Amino acid sequence: MMKRIVAVLAAFVFLVASAPAFGLSDVYEKNILDLGSLKPVDSVLKVRVGETAPDFTLQAIDGKAVTLSGFRGRKNVVLSFVPAAWTPVCSDQWPGYNFARKLFESRDAVLVGITVDNIPTLFAWTNQMGDLWFPVLSDFWPHGAVADRYGVLRSSGVAERAIIIIDKKGMIRYIDVHDINVRPPLESIIQALDGLK
Amino acid sequence: MIRSWIIVFVFVSLLIIPNGALQAAGFSLDAGESLSGLSLPVPRDPAAKRYLGLSGSGHFTPADVTAPVLLVQIFSMYCPHCQRDARNVNAFYSLLEEDPAIRGRIKIIGIGAGNSPYEVQVFRETYGVPFPLFSDGNYEMHKKFGEVRTPFYVGLRKDDQGVPRIFFTRVGGIEKPSDFLEFLLEKSRWEVKKP
Secondary structure (H helix, E strand, C coil): CHHHHHHHHHHHHHHHHCCCCCCCEHHHCCCCCCCCCCCCCCCCCCCCCCCECCCCEEEECCCCEEEHHHHCCCCEEEEEECCCCCCHHHHHHHHHHHHCHHHHHCCCEEEEEEECCCHHHHHHHHHCCCCCCCCEEECCCCCCHHHHHHCCECCCCCECEEEEEECCCCEEEEEEEECCCCCCCHHHHHHHHHCCC | CHHHHHHHHHHHHHHHCCHHHHCCCCCCCCCCCCCCCCCEECCCCHHHHHHHCCCCCCEECHHHCCCCEEEEEEECCCCHHHHHHHHHHHHHHHHHHHCCCCCCCEEEEEEEECCCHHHHHHHHHHHCCCCCEEEECCCHHHHHCCCCCECEEEEEEECCCCCEEEEEEEECCCCCHHHHHHHHHHHCCCCCCCC
C-alpha cells in the first residue's frame, strides 16, 4: 500500500515539475499538437566547434535549392534546426527570429531554418508565421540526412532544437543542442554572433 | 519507517517543484475575481514608475497602481499575433492618453510570457511600446493565468474597497483601437465625464 502511495506521489511530482509551458500564439488556434515533455536531447553530435561545417544542399519552401557553402565569404550562417512543424515550441521560435531580423542582419548573419518535414507541410505551417525573411529548408528526403550528418537527428526521426553558427569561412563557431522542450533565448544567439567579430 | 520516508519525500518535492508549476491552477479568471498573487517588480524606469503611480523598489500588485482600471496584456515577442497587434495596442494607449477624461484612469501593462528581459526589450524597442512591459521568462505568471494563448487581455477595475476585480478577459488582438476603447468603457461600466 505504502509503495503505491510513494509511486503515485512520484508520478505527481514528475508530471507537475516537468509540465512544459509554451506561451503559444493565438495565431495557430487549435492546430498545435502538444506531445508533452520529451527527453531533452536524444542524439549525439557529429560536429564540433572549430571544424568546417559539413556542406549540404536542401530545397527551400519557395522551391529554390539552398547550399550552405553558397554563403561562404558573404554571410555568417545561423542554422536553426527545429523538431517538427505544428508542435508547440517550434511554432513560436521562428516568428521570434523573423521579428528580430535586424539583430541578425546587423551582425552580417543569415538565418536558415531546417526541419525534417516535407515542403507542403512547411508551406502551410510557416504561412501562419507571416512573411519570413529567411529560407526554411526541408530535410525530408533522404529523411533527416543533414540533421543526421550534424548529429542532431533524434531516434524518433525528428531533429533536435539546435542552433549551429557558422562563420564566413565556413567554420562552426557555436553549437547549442538545446533542451527540445524549451526555446533557446534570443540573447544567447546574438551574443554568439557578437563573438564572431 | 515508510511513513517517515513519505514525509521526507513530500517535503523535498515541495522544495524542488517550480513555483509556477505549483501555482498552475493559478488565478480564477471569472468576472468579479481578483488576481490576488499577481505581483510584479516595480519598474526601474522612472517614466514607467510614474505612469503606474509607484515609488520605491520591490514588487507591486494591481491594487498599487493608481488608476481605477488596469488592462493586463499577456504577450510574447515570439507570437505573430502579438507582433501584428503591437501597433494597435500603441494606438489604443494613445487614445487613452489623449483623452483628458480618461488619461490617468486606465493604465496598461504587458507581461512577456516566456520572454527574457532581453527579448522584452527587443519587443519594446522594435515597436516603441510606450507602456510598461515585464519579463516572465520562466512562465511563472503565464502559468498562473492558465497558460493562455497570446495575446490575452485581462481588464481589472477597482471596486469600492479598492480591490481590482476582473471585468473582462479575451484572447486575441485589438483590431480597432477605438472599438476596443468603447468595449472597455462599456464593460467597465465607466462613466466618461467630459470636462
